[in-house]
Amino acid sequence: MKPETRSFYELAVQRAIERVASDLDQALDLQGLARAAALSPFHFHRVFRGLVGETPLELLRRLRLERAAWYLLHAGSSVTDVAFAAGYETHEAFTRAFRARYSCSPSEFRQRRHAEGPAGAHPTQVELAARSGIHFQPGQASIPSVHLDQMGPALEVELKEMPELRVATVRHLGPYNRISEAFARLGELAVAAELIGPDAAMLALYHDDPEMTPGPDLRSDAAIVVSPGSVVPGGMRVQRIPAGLYACTAHVGSCTQLGDVWARFMGEWLPRSGHRMGEGASYELYRNRPSQGPGQAQAPVTELHIQLARSA
Numbered sequence: 659m660k661p662e663t664r665s666f667y668e669l670a671v672q673r674a675i676e677r678v679a680s681d682l683d684q685a686l687d688l689q690g691l692a693r694a695a696a697l698s699p700f701h702f703h704r705v706f707r708g709l710v711g712e713t714p715l716e717l718l719r720r721l722r723l724e725r726a727a728w729y730l731l732h733a734g735s736s737v738t739d740v741a742f743a744a745g746y747e748t749h750e751a752f753t754r755a756f757r758a759r760y761s762c763s764p765s766e767f768r769q770r771r772h773a774e775g776p777a778g779a780h781p782t783q784v785e786l787a788a789r790s791g792i793h794f795q796p797g798q799a800s801i802p803s804v805h806l807d808q809m810g811p812a813l814e815v816e817l818k819e820m821p822e823l824r825v826a827t828v829r830h831l832g833p834y835n836r837i838s839e840a841f842a843r844l845g846e847l848a849v850a851a852e853l854i855g856p857d858a859a860m861l862a863l864y865h866d867d868p869e870m871t872p873g874p875d876l877r878s879d880a881a882i883v884v885s886p887g888s889v890v891p892g893g894m895r896v897q898r899i900p901a902g903l904y905a906c907t908a909h910v911g912s913c914t915q916l917g918d919v920w921a922r923f924m925g926e927w928l929p930r931s932g933h934r935m936g937e938g939a940s941y942e943l944y945r946n947r948p949s950q951g952p953g954q955a956q957a958p959v960t961e962l963h964i965q966l967a968r969s970a
Contacts (some may be wrong), residue, residue: 670694678717679721682794683745688702688714711790718745720788723755723759726744727784740752757874760833760873761832761833761873762836786917791918813907813922816907824897825882825884827844827895827897828879828881829895830878837862837880847891847893848894851889851891853882860880860943861882861883862880863878863897863939866878899939902965904964905927905963908960912958916942916960919962935965936965936968938965940962941963943960944958945961
């Protein structure tokens with residue numbers, strides 16, 4: 659595709675994104691969006707999905723759900739009012755859609771507050787993973803320009819030979835952005851068993867592909883690296899992360915952005931790398947604690963690891 663042609667499509671899709679995201683209460687007019695882009699609805703749909711990673715309707719539904727989740731945490735609106743604002747005709751339909759993405763009912767989500775856990779545990783968040791990085795922002799007057807082909811600077815990825823790790827884990831079943839619940843339990847058990855030291859390495863292991871597995875069925879583990887002879891208490895189980903070749907990229911900043919980093923790592927870097935995934939689980943390794951006391955705050959550093967298959 660010629661650069662000027664690509665620029666045309668990017669500009670057309672950017673304008674469509676702005677129209678969708680600037681008024682989430684407006685019914686989606688696919689014909690109008692395509693006409694504004696000087697494309698047929700069929701071709702516009704394909705171009706949009708190819709550049710953004712989701713269809714215009716999927717984008718609208720996700721942003722409405724993110725807005726609904728924000729209202730549930732920060733506003734006093736009833737669940738029924740939130741459901742209507744999200745475009746659902748019934749409370750039940752909204753609850754089904756919400757549970758499919760957040761793995762809990764709207765009422766249960768409202769009851770949760772930021773769960774704190776040791777060394778990198780994830781707070782409750784409203785953002786759902788999206789390759790584009792486009793999310794609901796309360797009070798946002800305009801939609802920032804989005805580079806649709808490569809979302810942000812190119813990921814810096816390093817290939818590393820990693821040793822085998824013995825870890826004690828607590829299982830989490832559900833969307834990855836709720837693994838903080840497992841970290842809270844892990845912290846209780848590990849402290850009681852004296853498994854947490856000043857240099858204890860904390861990890862989150864991921865076993866399923868979010869693109870192929872429904873949110874409620876995603877399996878992950880909150881984990882701490884333990885020595886070969888340590889005794890693991892009940893409520894935890896021992897796993898071994900195999901040694902091997904891993905692709906690693908580091909994220910500096912809020913863990914609420916990790917869903918988008920994973921989406922880019924898996925959706926942009928891996929397909930273009932020439933590598934294939936190995937059979938081991940992918941995981942996050944937390945390199946530091948989110949803060950080190952007054953006047954010594956540090957941004958959290960999280961390493962994302964994907965095991966790679968050996969070349970034949």
